[in-house]
Amino acid sequence: MHCRLVVRAEDARSSGNNLLSSADDHHRSDSGDDASHASSVSSFATATVVVTVQDVNDNPPRFPDAPYSCRVRENASPEVLSAPVFVAGAVDRDDPPFERIEYSLRDTLGGLFSVNASTGEVFASRSLDRETSGSFRLSLIARDVGRPRMTAEAALDVTVDDENDSAPEFEEGLYRLEVPEDAAAGDLVGKVVARDADKGPNAVIR
Ligand SMILES: [Ca+2]
Ligand SMILES: [Ca+2]
Numbered sequence: 001m002h003c004r005l006v007v008r009a010e011d012a013r014s015s016g017n018n019l020l021s022s023a024d025d026h027h028r029s030d031s032g033d034d035a036s037h038a039s040s041v042s043s044f045a046t047a048t049v050v051v052t053v054q055d056v057n058d059n060p061p062r063f064p065d066a067p068y069s070c071r072v073r074e075n076a077s078p079e080v081l082s083a084p085v086f087v088a089g090a091v092d093r094d095d096p097p098f099e100r101i102e103y104s105l106r107d108t109l110g111g112l113f114s115v116n117a118s119t120g121e122v123f124a125s126r127s128l129d130r131e132t133s134g135s136f137r138l139s140l141i142a143r144d145v146g147r148p149r150m151t152a153e154a155a156l157d158v159t160v161d162d163e164n165d166s167a168p169e170f171e172e173g174l175y176r177l178e179v180p181e182d183a184a185a186g187d188l189v190g191k192v193v194a195r196d197a198d199k200g201p202n203a204v205i206r
């Protein structure tokens with residue numbers, strides 16, 4: 001931060017000062033008595049002083065609007081996975097370089113997720129199977145470059161959006177049903193149950 005001050009230096013002395021010579025001449029013609037007009041006058045100078053307040057690293061990074069959430073498609077292609085699932089955006093109120101932030105993840109969950117240290121972009125490293133794990137919780141860390149380094153941490157919940165990639169399965173491989181010989185058409189003779197591991201409309205069986 002800079003601020004500008006104007007400093008005034010003042011010097012009081014007698015009327016013999018050359019700076020006021022024209023005024024003195026005028027009075028001399030009126031009275032003819034130089035000594036009777038001796039009085040206190042002053043001269044001054046100004047200078048501009050620029051004061052620079054040097055910043056120290058006294059503000060930690062901050063994650064506005066935390067905690068965060070994002071969604072990623074199940075079985076996403078490598079092309080889809082080349083785009084970030086989320087972009088972290090921490091802020092720091094200090095001046096450069098103390099506002100520069102490096103991002104990391106507290107736990108990459110076995111390398112499943114990563115974050116670009118300088119851009120804050122979060123990536124999934126491989127396609128995700130919603131039926132194995134439908135959501136993940138990550139901890140984003142922002143660290144500034146001061147000494148000591150100050151940090152912030154925020155949660156990022158990743159939800160895996162379902163894709164219809166599971167076929168229905170019968171609960172049992174073989175059903176034995178006994179039908180009375182006098183059964184009429186339409187009578188209930190037994191029940192078979194199938195399940196589908198997908199979610200929502202993807203799991204409806206007809
Ligand atoms: Ca800082
Ligand atoms: Ca699946």
Ligand SMILES: [Ca+2]
Pocket residue numbers: 074130131162163164165166197198199
């Ligand atoms: Ca699925």
